[in-house]
Amino acid sequence: xxxxxxxxxxxxxxxxxxxxxxxxxxxxxxxxxxxxxxxxxxxxxxxxxxxxxxxxxxxxxxxxxxxxxxxxxxxxxxxxxxxxxxxxxxxxxxxxxxxxxxxxxxxxxxxxxxxxxxxxxxxxxxxxxxxxxxxxxxxxxxxxxxxxxxxxxxxxxxxxxxxxxxxxxxxxxxxxxxxxxxxxxxxxxxxxxxxxx
Amino acid sequence: xxxxxxxxxxxxxxxxxxxxxxxxxxxxxxxxxxxxxxxxxxxxxxxxxxxxxxxxxxxxxxxxxxxxxxxxxxxxxxxxxxxxxxxxxxxxxxxxxxxxxxxxxxxxxxxxxxxxxxxxxxxxxxxxxxxxxxxxxxxxxxxxxxxxxxxxxxxxxxxxxxxxx
Numbered sequence: 001x002x003x004x005x006x007x008x009x010x011x012x013x014x015x016x017x018x019x020x021x022x023x024x025x026x027x028x029x030x031x032x033x034x035x036x037x038x039x040x041x042x043x044x045x046x047x048x049x050x051x052x053x054x055x056x057x058x059x060x061x062x063x064x065x066x067x068x069x070x071x072x073x074x075x076x077x078x079x080x081x082x083x084x085x086x087x088x089x090x091x092x093x094x095x096x097x098x099x100x101x102x103x104x105x106x107x108x109x110x111x112x113x114x115x116x117x118x119x120x121x122x123x124x125x126x127x128x129x130x131x132x133x134x135x136x137x138x139x140x141x142x143x144x145x146x147x148x149x150x151x152x153x154x155x156x157x158x159x160x161x162x163x164x165x166x167x168x169x170x171x172x173x174x175x176x177x178x179x180x181x182x183x184x185x186x187x188x189x190x191x192x193x194x195x196x197x
Numbered sequence: 198x199x200x201x202x203x204x205x206x207x208x209x210x211x212x213x214x215x216x217x218x219x220x221x222x223x224x225x226x227x228x229x230x231x232x233x234x235x236x237x238x239x240x241x242x243x244x245x246x247x248x249x250x251x252x253x254x255x256x257x258x259x260x261x262x263x264x265x266x267x268x269x270x271x272x273x274x275x276x277x278x279x280x281x282x283x284x285x286x287x288x289x290x291x292x293x294x295x296x297x298x299x300x301x302x303x304x305x306x307x308x309x310x311x312x313x314x315x316x317x318x319x320x321x322x323x324x325x326x327x328x329x330x331x332x333x334x335x336x337x338x339x340x341x342x343x344x345x346x347x348x349x350x351x352x353x354x355x356x357x358x359x360x361x362x
Contacts, residue, residue: 008211059257185359186356
């Protein structure tokens with residue numbers, strides 16, 4: 001949950017990038033890191049295996065501007081996507097303020113997306129969050145790849161009601177990365193506003 | 198909103214927390230003290246380690262506590278409330294306070310594990326008292342009393358302006 005510090009006049013929020021293995025969560029963070037001004041970002045930490053698969057999490061702190069004299073800071077985390085790291089994913093979801101679900105558009109990863117989305121739902125519920133109440137943005141990644149399935153097919157399975165905000169992206173080139181982040185950050189702040197009334 | 202409660206810290210809380218942390222730095226002969234929320238947010242710091250990357254420190258400490266907490270549950274323990282990492286020069290002593298706050302003490306050969314343990318116990322009790330009050334206040338919905346939440350009156354334009362890069 002957000003941490004509001006009146007002494008430092010800071011608001012800290014935690015955003016988590018979720019999705020199946022190799023869908024591009026870490027790539028999203030790397031792009032954000034590379035394209036953010038030095039003053040607005042901290043060090044990016046990756047706890048990864050020797051083959052650069054995320055082992056525990058990636059972490060990137062970002063400072064946005066001020067709202068009413070309060071500095072807004074977002075702490076971005078990724079989860080390890082591989083199925084057997086579920087215990088770690090649960091830990092990282094603790095205290096989350098908003099989630100980006102990164103789906104892999106490739107046909108051969110269709111099932112993996114569904115499995116990961118169900119896993120997100122289950123892990124959120126375990127912590128008394130509700131999937132349709134938490135700020136959540138869907139990113140359809142790897143749109144540039146030849147085996148990408150049509151958006152409609154992905155929508156049908158992951159966003160059947162059409163309620164979620166979605167973005168097409170190819171994180172490796174940076175396309176759609178900031179749009180996704182901004183949309184989620186806005187949802188999170190709007191949610192805090194709602195909660196404080 | 199349900200979930201884990203939000204942490205709202207007022208200046209008075211922060212001043213009291215800092216007082217205990219600074220006292221502990223002196224009493225335990227520590228290089229530095231950090232207080233970190235379990236979600237990885239830095240709450241307060243004291244001592245001579247200014248200039249180190251405290252944001253990374255907070256996130257890694259929280260990750261560490263989360264991982265060992267998961268491990269504890271696996272073997273039927275509720276939590277491992279005390280952690281100690283011994284380095285060649287500097288060592289790190291980590292304890293949980295009020296179930297949600299992580300107290301990190303960094304010390305070198307000028308101090309000892311025994312002294313740190315002793316002083317942490319006393320400071321931990323004081324910090325527990327302070328944080329229990331903070332959490333109770335949030336729980337009872339008085340978190341924004343008197344000061345007004347910075348969010349209550351925020352406009353959509355203001356949110357948009359955050360991203361006017």
